[in-house]
Amino acid sequence: MSADTTDAFRKDRAPAVLAPAWIRELDMALTVYPQILLTGNVRDVFLLAEDDEGGVGAPEPGRPPTPFTLEEVIESVCRSRGYGALARQSMVDDRVVAWRLTGDPFSLPPALRRMAEEDARADRERAARDAAARESADVDRDDADDADDGDIEAGIARFREIMIGTVQHTGPAIGLIIPYTARLGSPRGPVAGEAARLLAAAEELGHTARPVRGTGDVTPYNTIFWVVEKQEDLPLEFAIGSRALRVITVPEPPHDQRHAAGRFVVERLASRPPAEDGDTGEASPATEAEQRQATEALARSSYGMGVGEILAVGRMAADRGLPLSRLDEAARLYRVGVLDNPWATQAVRENILNGEDYLNAAVIGQPHAVRRTIEIFMRSAAGLTGAQSSSSPSRPRGTLFLSGPTGVGKTELAKGVAKMILGEDARPIRFDMSEFAEEHARDRLIGAPPGFVGHSAGGELTNAVRASPMSVLLFDEIDKAHPRLFDLFLQILEDGRLTDGQGATVHFTECVLIFTSNLGVSAEVMRPRSRRGAKSEQGEPDPEAEAAERQPRLSRHDRPEDVREALRAAFDTFFNDHIGRPELRNRFGDSFVAMDFIQPDSVAPILNKALGSVAGRVKEVHGAELTIRDDPWEVLRVEATRRLDHGGRGVVTAVESALVNPLSRELFHQPARPGEHIEIEAVDGQDEAYTLKVRRWR
Numbered sequence: 001m002s003a004d005t006t007d008a009f010r011k012d013r014a015p016a017v018l019a020p021a022w023i024r025e026l027d028m029a030l031t032v033y034p035q036i037l038l039t040g041n042v043r044d045v046f047l048l049a050e051d052d053e054g055g056v057g058a059p060e061p062g063r064p065p066t067p068f069t070l071e072e073v074i075e076s077v078c079r080s081r082g083y084g085a086l087a088r089q090s091m092v093d094d095r096v097v098a099w100r101l102t103g104d105p106f107s108l109p110p111a112l113r114r115m116a117e118e119d120a121r122a123d124r125e126r127a128a129r130d131a132a133a134r135e136s137a138d139v140d141r142d143d144a145d146d147a148d149d150g151d152i153e154a155g156i157a158r159f160r161e162i163m164i165g166t167v168q169h170t171g172p173a174i175g176l177i178i179p180y181t182a183r184l185g186s187p188r189g190p191v192a193g194e195a196a197r198l199l200a201a202a203e204e205l206g207h208t209a210r211p212v213r214g215t216g217d218v219t220p221y222n223t224i225f226w227v228v229e230k231q232e233d234l235p236l237e238f239a240i241g242s243r244a245l246r247v248i249t250v251p252e253p254p255h256d257q258r259h260a261a262g263r264f265v266v267e268r269l270a271s272r273p274p275a276e277d278g279d280t281g282e283a284s285p286a287t288e289a290e291q292r293q294a295t296e297a298l299a300r301s302s303y304g305m306g307v308g309e310i311l312a313v314g315r316m317a318a319d320r321g322l323p324l325s326r327l328d329e330a331a332r333l334y335r336v337g338v339l340d341n342p343w344a345t346q347a348v349r350e351n352i353l354n355g356e357d358y359l360n361a362a363v364i365g366q367p368h369a370v371r372r373t374i375e376i377f378m379r380s381a382a383g384l385t386g387a388q389s390s391s392s393p394s395r396p397r398g399t400l401f402l403s404g405p406t407g408v409g410k411t412e413l414a415k416g417v418a419k420m421i422l423g424e425d426a427r428p429i430r431f432d433m434s435e436f437a438e439e440h441a442r443d444r445l446i447g448a449p450p451g452f453v454g455h456s457a458g459g460e461l462t463n464a465v466r467a468s469p470m471s472v473l474l475f476d477e478i479d480k481a482h483p484r485l486f487d488l489f490l491q492i493l494e495d496g497r498l499t500d501g502q503g504a505t506v507h508f509t510e511c512v513l514i515f516t517s518n519l520g521v522s523a524e525v526m527r528p529r530s531r532r533g534a535k536s537e538q539g540e541p542d543p544e545a546e547a548a549e550r551q552p553r554l555s556r557h558d559r560p561e562d563v564r565e566a567l568r569a570a571f572d573t574f575f576n577d578h579i580g581r582p583e584l585r586n587r588f589g590d591s592f593v594a595m596d597f598i599q600p601d602s603v604a605p606i607l608n609k610a611l612g613s614v615a616g617r618v619k620e621v622h623g624a625e626l627t628i629r630d631d632p633w634e635v636l637r638v639e640a641t642r643r644l645d646h647g648g649r650g651v652v653t654a655v656e657s658a659l660v661n662p663l664s665r666e667l668f669h670q671p672a673r674p675g676e677h678i679e680i681e682a683v684d685g686q687d688e689a690y691t692l693k694v695r696r697w698r
Contacts, residue, residue, distance in 0.1 A: 022249065447463075
């Protein structure tokens, strides 16, 4: 590697940033730390300039970048520092694999050369044993298992010997990569046997290691490279606090790196031959403007992805013959398994356009809430969710926080939204958050962590979204959930993704989240601000006036504007003061929708809807026609109005008490015949003692 290429890692080439900061930090650490822990985005690939020797080099105009793995980056940096060899623990080959970086025959320490000879001899012996085993079927399986356990302990002991020999090698410098450090032990319990001896030896070697001998003023160490995705997965005995250990975090790719990866993908897709008849690829070469637009769309839609995943999106687009204009759809397919964008279909747009009438028919007496809901989903269909902020473009498609009294249609509105977006047979996936009031209930949603009961079952929420990436999720009575669960919702609302108990990422990008609450209705509520803070004539707070401002609960006799303000105040108080999470309140933004009390003028349409449901059930079950005269209808209306404090549910309860129950007694004693007409002529009684006057004919 040339001096210019080596300088690609150095900070003295500023202001041009020729390599990511973590690679420059890695280069610096080789001469200062005998051990390096690489954590974070370590399984990704990295788009970097390539030199003539196949390593990381200084970028040149017109020379495209090359994907490098972490191991290839380590090799390139070590070669530039004059390392003689590298070795890595291979979980596939169950041995340490070594290779020279120079032509020096003494670049490998004796322990590695001896290991190579032993491995060759072991391969010959294993082949002979396998041949003998095939000839004899009488093999004691228990003995074989014991032998396997012994082989594991022997393998760890040999690896410890190799590590000691590597660190004590006099030179040239050699690096030892341990790519799956978490496999050496558990973070939740002590490590025993040879694994414990290995970690203890590694800690001591970190303090006793010395730089190798060499001709330069500064020479590197024989470096041990530990690699783990998350530090919390390290074995309990791992010396994470050692001063001999440098911890380097490999970050997720920011927008500029995703943009570079997007440009890498677009340039290769644009170089495809023109599409033939019947192909869905590019009909003509893409212009520079189209390529720039496709690059930006892919960089934006790939938020939260690694560079390797973005390259996989490109392979998927090439495989399916997708044009550059649909790369965001390829990212959606890769992320959630949904290629078609339902929000861009004409059917969904028409449903939303006509959604106000549709939802008003499903949720009676809530024109304000329906109008606000439609505005939110118009924004989603236009692809502008979260457009006002610079945060994740992968947020859920829509979010609603429905607050209002019981029985006013919060759940019905959620059902209506599901049907409007996903089809008439769709239903929201409902979670009753009163069942998640305990701290451990978090595990029910995302799954128990490793080592705990239920780990393999997964979480109710993550499993549901993984099975149906396009879903309407209803979190009923969210204020009753344990405060710790709100951390999960913060991550979903901000990043559109969640990591389950098994470490898998579940994406909520195509989901609609609906939260319901009756905060501020049953508890004491503050009246509108214009009437607060009353003062006495002396200018002091007036206790009587302040007491008058607080009333035990809201009622349907309050003005709708006062109800909405009181509900919003209770919403703010809950997140700001009760659970202390104002950032979560901010994530809801203007998605808070207050629902009004049901007023008497809404009783008639709700009543007619309930009666239509009863008549439909009689027709379905008995094949009979049910009709109701005006007089009994008026009795039902009066009874429903009397129960209006319970909202629309009170109207339905009135129909159940005054009609369904006595009608059930009638049909039980005298079953209906197919084609029969049943007419309700009168409803008599009160409370639970209702009787019907019925006329029946065929």
